[in-house]
Amino acid sequence: DTAVSQTPKYLVTQMGNDKSIKCEQNLGHDTMYWYKQDSKKFLKIMFSYNNKELIINETVPNRFSPKSPDKAHLNLHINSLELGDSAVYFCASSLSRTGNTGELFFGEGSRLTVL
């Protein structure tokens, strides 16, 4: 069983479109995250949710909107896609909001290409 699963794995779309990436974890963790990895492999946190509550929202354009219907799911919706949004988006989860009490479990990533 996959601990943190994301869909789709690959997404190719045109500029201006709206798209969503879904994430589910079956680890019973309370905290979920979205990270963006650019072409230079730099990993940057975008959002963090703890028990469906937003606790971290980095300087991300408001075209990006996370939604957590329950603590096992954290979806990412992106409006009006731009070329610069092309990246690999990783979902992750941890046991609690205190990251220093345990590791992050990452999904396999969703590669978004905006043409």
Added chain:
Amino acid sequence: GENVEQHPSTLSVQEGDSAVIKCTYSDSASNYFPWYKQELGKGPQLIIDIRSNVGEKKDQRIAVTLNKTAKHFSLHITETQPEDSAVYFCAASHPNSGYALNFGKGTSLLVTP
């Protein structure tokens, strides 16, 4: 916010040699320092971590050292093997940022047979 610098960006070693990757952090409140390994096409995976009340930790061929005064920490891999080839990320977190992990820019390690 926390700024994590990582060096080198690429590292090539012969099988059996040791590899060392170094990181510095800016916020003295940071208290948790994990290292992640990312293989091609996969998500990062934790390989070792250290907390600020410990100076060194070892797990088989992997060790991490922390110097709180100098605000730097290092990953040491001994007896490297080709399967150690991957991108390695250091990270730091502290309470003031909701314990979010701030990652270094990664080190691409290549172990040649």
